[in-house]
Amino acid sequence: MTETLPVDCWLTDMDGVxxxxxRALPGAAExxxxxxxxxxxxxxxTNNSIFTPRDLRARLAxxxxEVPEEAIWTSALATAQFLADQREGGSAYVIGEAGLTNALHDVGYVMTERSPDYVVLGETRTYSFEAITRAIRLVEGGARFIATNPDPTGPSAHGPLPATGSVxxxxxRATGVEPYFVGxxxxxxxRSALNRIDAHSEHTVMIGDRMDTDIISGLEAGLRTILVLTGSTAADQVERFPFxxxxxxxxxxxxxxxxREFARA
Structure with a gap:
């Protein structure tokens, strides 16, 4: 995709960018x-489904x-929108926190353990063995399996934590059923972020710090992409990827x- 097309929309990852x-990275506020x-x-x-946009706005502040809530798009919001489009007014057994449960409530979903349409897995600070067992039994019983994102670990002050992909x-492994990952x-x-602000892929740039999530998803959505080297992917790793x-x-x-340069192109 040529860089000569003007850019009137930017998507960017948060953590690592x-x-x-x-802690704000140099240049972020500017x-x-x-x-x-x-x-x-x-x-x-962000693939983080724990926090609501309001929470994230406060954490960034x-x-x-400073960003408005409506400028934040999480995997929880994308998952809720996807489920509302697939099965309006459905039901779900949810493993996750406020970012995910609030998003599902807002699209009219009912949280239940009794014959839900979906098992929806997101991030949480405390994965419960009891909750995971319930999810396994519901998926075996016919519930469709959805997960907010495939990230195997998440960051913490003490090192990596198991995240949605690991669970x-x-x-x-217990059911033989693969989830559909939305994030x-x-x-x-x-595409859901672009639709939210009525933007077109040919005039949008995606910024990320991970080749295997941010850059490939931007590429597959038809966006120009910028990798920054302040997060997961190091400079010497870029050439290892086939894209x-x-x-x-x-x-x-x-x-x-x-x-400004891309806006004037």
């Missing part, structure tokens, strides 16, 4: 200020990054001047 453990001042549409994307693998690297996450980002930048600070 704008923040690291709630990048968002540039988007606002140029009137450019944008969405902040503590790091000096999904446990349920799959990155599924390009559905990108490439449109650009590689050291950090989000290096993307700031590109906002």
């Amino acid at each position: 704008l923040v690291h453990e709630e 990048f968002l200020t540039e988007l606002v001042e140029t009137g450019t549409r944008f969405q902040l994307l 503590t790091g000096g990054i 999904a693998a446990l349920i799959t 990155k690297p599924n390009p559905l996450m990108m 490439r980002p449109t650009r590689v930048c050291d950090s989000i600070a290096d993307v700031v001047p590109l906002v």
Whole structure:
């Protein structure tokens, strides 16, 4: 995809691009200020399904990054929208926290353990053996299996924690049923974000720190992509992948001047 097309929309991952453990990375606030001042549409994307957009807005604000709630798109919101489109007014047994349960309630879903249409797995700080056992039995009983994202681990101050992908693998091993993952690297996450702000893929750039989630999902959704080297993928790992980002930048600070450059293209 050519870089000569103008850009009027930006999608960006949060962790590893704008923040690291709630600390704003250099250039993050300036990048968002540039988007606002140029009137450019944008969405902040995250596979984290624990928090609501309100929670995430407050967490970003503590790091000096001010964004409206409506500019935050989570895998929980994308999952809720997907389920509402698939089966309006359905029911679900949910393993997750407020970000996921609130999103499902908002689209009219009922939370139940009795013959739910779906088992929906998201992230939680405390995975319960009892809840996982219930999920296994419900999936074996015919409930459709959905997971917010395939990330095997998540970050913490003390090191990696098991996340949605790891627990999904446990349920799959017990049942033989694979989940449908809604979040990155599924390009559905990108397309739902684009639809939310009435943007077109040919005029949008996706910024991420992971080749195997952010960059591939942006590529498959038809977006130009920028990899920043402040998160998961290191510079010497880029060439190992069979696909490439449109650009590689050291950090989000290096993307700031590109906002006006791409807008004028």
